[in-house]
Amino acid sequence: MAVTADHTYAARLTAASVAAGTDDGSGPAWFAERWTLDGPEPYAVSLPLDRPEEAASDVLPLSDGRVLIRRRVAGRHTFSLLYPTGPGTGELPLGDLVCAELVLLPPPPDGMSAYALVPGEHTSSVWLVAGGRYGPEHVADVPGRCSGGAWLDRAGRLLALDRRLPGGGPVKAVAVDLGRGEVTPLLQITPDSDDRLLLADPDSGLLLIGSDAPGEDRLGWGVLGSCLPVRFPECLRVPGVTLTPFAVQPGQALMPEGCAVALRVDGASDSWVGIWRPAGRRLHHVAPPAGWLTGSGFWSGEGVLHLPYADGDTPCAVALLPAPADAPYRALTDDPCGAPADAPCRAAAGGTEPSAADSTPPARRPVPLGEAPLTEGSGPG
Structure with missing residues (x-):
């Protein structure tokens, strides 16, 4: 299920039996369904065609x-x-694209447009497929084969993609300025590591990162525009399960370490919810409601997790889960770069020494995150 950036609507494809009394054994009929989330109670509207x-x-x-x-x-x-x-x-047709592969990108912050990524072996392209004037419009080309997709700002101009350059090599996240068509490095943990951006919060700049820089695939975090390196918390190293972040608490402009993060936890036979804060150093395991639309959900600014679900008795509902309490948050920094008092402030790889202004929300810009420590070290996480 996809949810708009302002959490007003959601949409999914759902299956229903062929009309009552006419089931010919051909299987389920699929149709689009829209959920309204900003009213007193959520409700679903089916959007079937002929x-x-x-x-x-x-x-x-x-x-x-x-x-x-x-x-x-x-x-x-x-x-x-x-x-x-x-x-x-x-139904309002918008046009088409002729290509072998195409992936819809996550809903952009403006809520009124939609973008698609067309991966290619040598060049990938970004297209505006809804919200333009005359059907699909070409926006930007990115050298290399791209995947993923996360919005870095509330203006919907900075898009992060994971890229592998032509000829091979590691996967590195890059930032694409859709206004100028410029591509700049975003993640460079080690020269040979695969560094992917899994999720980003435009308000706080919190980034959730997947990388094999520590010697195995690990989940880490960093802050956009910060001069601190990526950190890989031990509490997110859980044997036998896969962790996938899907929602970050919004509205925490000056407190990325205090943002609650929701993760999908996939075990051998089941999936459930994990809740974690960088400052909390603990992964809370939470049972989702029956019929949870696995991997979907969003946070309120107050730290309440909304999980959409549907089962045989409830066709459309949202469960509300307040974030579990962690130890009281303790301010860990007095340095303008956000570094603990006893930790050095490292320049970003391939860039210049960031200034104090680079870490303030209005001046935040994508800069490569430098070498990552292979242990937790000091500070939150």
């Missing part, structure tokens, strides 16, 4: 209540906006 959707189609909600759908049709990727029209569903 033909079922393919299970491989993708949907993305917009903040005006419409839902973008991407379909694969004979080697083309087509885009349309779906919206309720009384008892039926309206």
